[in-house]
Amino acid sequence: MTSDVARDKLRQEVQAWLSEHWKGVDDQQWRLDVVLAGWAVPTFPDDAYGRGLSTVLAGVVGAEFEAVGAPRACQDLGISAVHGWVRMVGMAVARFGGAQLKETFLRDLLVGDADNGVALYSEPSAGSDLASLQTKATLNGDHWLVNGQKVWSSSAADSTWGVLLARTDDTVPKHQGITFFIIPMQQPGIHISPIKQITGDSEFSEVFLTDARVPVENIVGELNGGWSVLQEVLAAEREWLGAYLEAGNRPGIAADELDRSDMISSEGAEDLIDAARKAGRADDSSVRQSIAQLHTLRLVHRWNNERLMSGEGGSSPVAAAALGKLASSRILHATGRFKAQMLGPEAMMYGSDNRSGESVNREVMNAFINSVGGGSDQIQRNIIGERLLGFPRGHAPDRGVAFKDIKKSLS
Numbered sequence: 556m557t558s559d560v561a562r563d564k565l566r567q568e569v570q571a572w573l574s575e576h577w578k579g580v581d582d583q584q585w586r587l588d589v590v591l592a593g594w595a596v597p598t599f600p601d602d603a604y605g606r607g608l609s610t611v612l613a614g615v616v617g618a619e620f621e622a623v624g625a626p627r628a629c630q631d632l633g634i635s636a637v638h639g640w641v642r643m644v645g646m647a648v649a650r651f652g653g654a655q656l657k658e659t660f661l662r663d664l665l666v667g668d669a670d671n672g673v674a675l676y677s678e679p680s681a682g683s684d685l686a687s688l689q690t691k692a693t694l695n696g697d698h699w700l701v702n703g704q705k706v707w708s709s710s711a712a713d714s715t716w717g718v719l720l721a722r723t724d725d726t727v728p729k730h731q732g733i734t735f736f737i738i739p740m741q742q743p744g745i746h747i748s749p750i751k752q753i754t755g756d757s758e759f760s761e762v763f764l765t766d767a768r769v770p771v772e773n774i775v776g777e778l779n780g781g782w783s784v785l786q787e788v789l790a791a792e793r794e795w796l797g798a799y800l801e802a803g804n805r806p807g808i809a810a811d812e813l814d815r816s817d818m819i820s821s822e823g824a825e826d827l828i829d830a831a832r833k834a835g836r837a838d839d840s841s842v843r844q845s846i847a848q849l850h851t852l853r854l855v856h857r858w859n860n861e862r863l864m865s866g867e868g869g870s871s872p873v874a875a876a877a878l879g880k881l882a883s884s885r886i887l888h889a890t891g892r893f894k895a896q897m898l899g900p901e902a903m904m905y906g907s908d909n910r911s912g913e914s915v916n917r918e919v920m921n922a923f924i925n926s927v928g929g930g931s932d933q934i935q936r937n938i939i940g941e942r943l944l945g946f947p948r949g950h951a952p953d954r955g956v957a958f959k960d961i962k963k964s965l966s
Contacts (some may be wrong), residue, residue, distance in 0.1 A: 673740065
């Protein structure tokens with residue numbers, strides 16, 4: 556338990572540092588100062604621009620920065636898209652990356668010079684069974700050559716770097732021959748083809764890699780040990796993704812407000828109450844009951860997320876993150892259904908001629924992002940069943956078989 560003495564001591568240290576360094580300008584020097592002082596990611600290890608603080612003490616840091624209007628602190632606790640990369644990939648590099656990768660990539664990520672990333676995991680024949688991926692990396696001197704195809708890659712067209720899973724050994728079982736890389740995206744060997752979504756947007760893409768180059772120092776973790784690194788990254792992604800999408804799907808929350816590290820996305824029911832009032836059904840007992848149920852789900856989900864972030868999520872943080880992500884999906888879908896019911900027949904309208912109908916429809920459709928991205932709801936249920944409830948694992952005929960000997964899809 557964190558003592559009041561520890562909080563007060565840290566508070567005084569942060570206040571003194573801010574008094575000396577904060578000049579009211581968020582320039583390049585300020586960003587670097589925050590990173591080098593360890594305030595950008597206070598829960599990260601000391602050798603990775605952090606201070607090894609608990610989330611409780613990190614909250615003290617965030618509060619002091621917010622009090623004077625100073626940005627860039629506690630990126631390891633935020634819920635914006637940029638903070639998601641810090642919490643997922645930044646922590647993985649901090650824990651498993653080499654000294655050079657920390658010095659360059661991690662620093663640039665925290666300073667803000669490497670905001671645009673993409674996850675290159677899924678493939679046409681390796682989605683739910685991700686360990687069946689066939690993209691291959693071959694060592695060639697001081698770099699790796701990567702060949703293969705990835706799909707459902709978010710914001711790939713705008714990315715300057717990517718986190719890549721590639722097979723580096725096919726003579727061992729499929730989970731054991733995968734390596735985790737940081738790959739530069741702006742190079743001739745990478746072709747990106749956008750995918751049109753049901754909403755009309757193209758947030759996802761296919762990515763084709765032909766002799767794409769990755770420096771040897773860009774391996775995160777051990778060679779052929781990428782699967783264990785991935786589990787850490789996915790746990791962080793699932794915990795962050797639900798909070799980010801819930802916040803982004805809530806009307807009245809501006810995009811720039813998602814950068815607030817102290818923001819709690821699942822608190823309150825103002826959006827639900829507003830929908831009921833506009834429908835003239837705020838006094839309907841069944842509607843009020845639905846609002847109370849959704850509000851309760853949001854509160855419990857927030858409490859579970861806080862417990863997970865505090866390190867008290869139980870013996871299996873991966874399963875706890877899966878539980879949180881599954882809860883997020885339920886909340887997002889239920890919220891969309893409720894608002895569509897409140898809008899009535901108007902919810903069948905779509906397009907610029909009917910803003911209310913379009914807004915609700917997009918919220919309903921976007922809810923499926925959380926049900927698929929970062930592992931589908933069905934995969935989360937499998938994880939919860941096996942790791943939390945102790946159910947037996949399903950039959951896997953390729954378990955223990957060298958990857959090169961497993962029958963594979965040609966498409």
